Amino acid sequence: xxxxxxxxxxxxxxxxxxxxxxxxxxxxxxxxxxxxxxxxxxxxxxxxxxxxxxxxxxxxxxxxxxxxxxxxxxxxxxxxxxxxxxxxxxxxxxxxxxxxxxxxxxxxxxxxxxxxxxxxxxxxxxxxxxxxxxxxxxxxxxxxxxxxxxxxxxxxxxxxxxxxxxxxxxxxxxxxxxxxxxxxxxxxxxxxxxxxxxxxxxxxxxxxxxxxxxxxxxxxxxxxxxxxxxxxxxxxxxxxxxxxxxxxxxxxxxxxxxxxxxxxxxxxxxxxxxxxxxxxxxxxxxxxxxxxxxxxxxxxxxxxxxxxxxxxxxxxxxxxxxxxxxxxxxxxxxxxxxxxxxxxxxxxxxxxxxxxxxxxxxxxxxxxxxxxxxxxxxxxxxxxxxxxxxxxxxxxxxxxxxxxxxxxxxxxxxxxxxxxxxxxxxxxxxxxx
Numbered sequence: 001x002x003x004x005x006x007x008x009x010x011x012x013x014x015x016x017x018x019x020x021x022x023x024x025x026x027x028x029x030x031x032x033x034x035x036x037x038x039x040x041x042x043x044x045x046x047x048x049x050x051x052x053x054x055x056x057x058x059x060x061x062x063x064x065x066x067x068x069x070x071x072x073x074x075x076x077x078x079x080x081x082x083x084x085x086x087x088x089x090x091x092x093x094x095x096x097x098x099x100x101x102x103x104x105x106x107x108x109x110x111x112x113x114x115x116x117x118x119x120x121x122x123x124x125x126x127x128x129x130x131x132x133x134x135x136x137x138x139x140x141x142x143x144x145x146x147x148x149x150x151x152x153x154x155x156x157x158x159x160x161x162x163x164x165x166x167x168x169x170x171x172x173x174x175x176x177x178x179x180x181x182x183x184x185x186x187x188x189x190x191x192x193x194x195x196x197x198x199x200x201x202x203x204x205x206x207x208x209x210x211x212x213x214x215x216x217x218x219x220x221x222x223x224x225x226x227x228x229x230x231x232x233x234x235x236x237x238x239x240x241x242x243x244x245x246x247x248x249x250x251x252x253x254x255x256x257x258x259x260x261x262x263x264x265x266x267x268x269x270x271x272x273x274x275x276x277x278x279x280x281x282x283x284x285x286x287x288x289x290x291x292x293x294x295x296x297x298x299x300x301x302x303x304x305x306x307x308x309x310x311x312x313x314x315x316x317x318x319x320x321x322x323x324x325x326x327x328x329x330x331x332x333x334x335x336x337x338x339x340x341x342x343x344x345x346x347x348x349x350x351x352x353x354x355x356x357x358x359x360x361x362x363x364x365x366x367x368x369x370x371x372x373x374x375x376x377x378x379x380x381x382x383x384x385x386x387x388x389x390x391x392x393x394x395x396x397x398x399x400x401x402x403x404x405x406x407x408x409x410x411x412x413x414x415x416x417x418x419x420x421x422x423x424x425x426x427x428x429x430x431x432x433x
Contacts, residue, residue: 027168
């Protein structure tokens with residue numbers, strides 16, 4: 001089998017890249033082929049919280065998150081495919097004793113506002129108004145991002161994959177890449193569980209499986225997989241919607257440039273009266289946890305905001321699925337302290353996930369050093385969904401030799417670790433600012 005572009009990994013990055021490249025290719029003469037050894041979203045993507053925030057300290061990343069959010073917001077209206085997008089707002093909390101983080105929030109908000117992202121500093125009174133029932137101490141400060149929210153990760157990946165196929169891409173589910181084929185310093189394809197696929201360009205976006213594939217092809221990059229744990233608690237009836245008021249989606253959202261996106265926002269706001277309302281996504285930088293509702297499943301996810309206690313995963317195929325009792329108790333304690341309504345609710349399960357990290361907690365995106373035609377898209381350190389549409393667009397531009405406008409390629413260059421200690425991983429976490 002031959003392909004113009006072979007994409008390895010069927011998560012949000014792989015399907016986004018498949019979609020953007022397929023739009024530029026002739027389906028017959030320039031086939032785009034995506035390989036996924038399991039099911040679409042079977043790896044890190046399917047276990048993601050898929051929170052869509054734009055609050056970052058790095059302007060490059062914030063702009064990508066802004067552009068990606070706009071694409072997500074209009075996706076259902078443009079395509080008719082559901083991705084579970086909800087615009088609930090994002091609330092970041094900083095404690096009264098965290099002076100350095102307060103200063104950073106103020107600096108971030110100034111930068112975010114300058115690039116068209118709505119973000120504001122709020123005090124404890126305003127916080128309580130934004131999130132009724134939330135307990136905060138005097139002096140607590142928050143950053144409020146009204147246009148942020150979340151989507152449903154599996155729905156999104158499947159929708160990206162379906163749309164990519166509509167443009168002629170081939171998604172080969174159940175076919176794993178076993179080895180990259182490199183000849184004379186150039187990638188020529190990959191050996192798979194169903195035979196060899198020859199390709200002009202190969203994109204490795206296999207998450208926790210990327211490091212092994214690349215290393216066996218002679219490409220050594222500082223990628224490390226860790227195992228974050230998440231716990232779930234039933235969503236209180238306080239947040240069950242009594243009537244169709246549109247508050248869970250769309251209303252009060254940022255002005256969108258495209259009228260079709262504005263229409264999509266309106267359509268997305270048409271809630272079933274029996275659906276569940278989601279409270280704002282909570283990122284508590286004082287106590288180190290985040291919480292985001294899963295309204296379709298009537299539960300709320302709780303996880304840690306850093307990676308310091310996460311186990312390193314040497315073999316992602318042997319992921320330990322058992323979540324510790326300590327994590328379950330800690331998650332319940334943190335959320336119930338902030339939102340008393342959860343104290344009456346039952347536990348609703350737990351799961352282990354996978355993050356792929358880099359030393360500076362920023363992704364590696366670009367040509368693999370030393371192998372022509374090979375591209376690496378990995379190491380998103382928990383930020384993947386927020387950036388996926390921009391990454392897909394930028395990688396497509398790279399492959400076709402176009403000027404990259406979707407992001408700054410130097411910022412994410414695979415060669416940036418050459419002169420640094422690539423073994424020194426920062427512990428900023430998925431919500432590090």
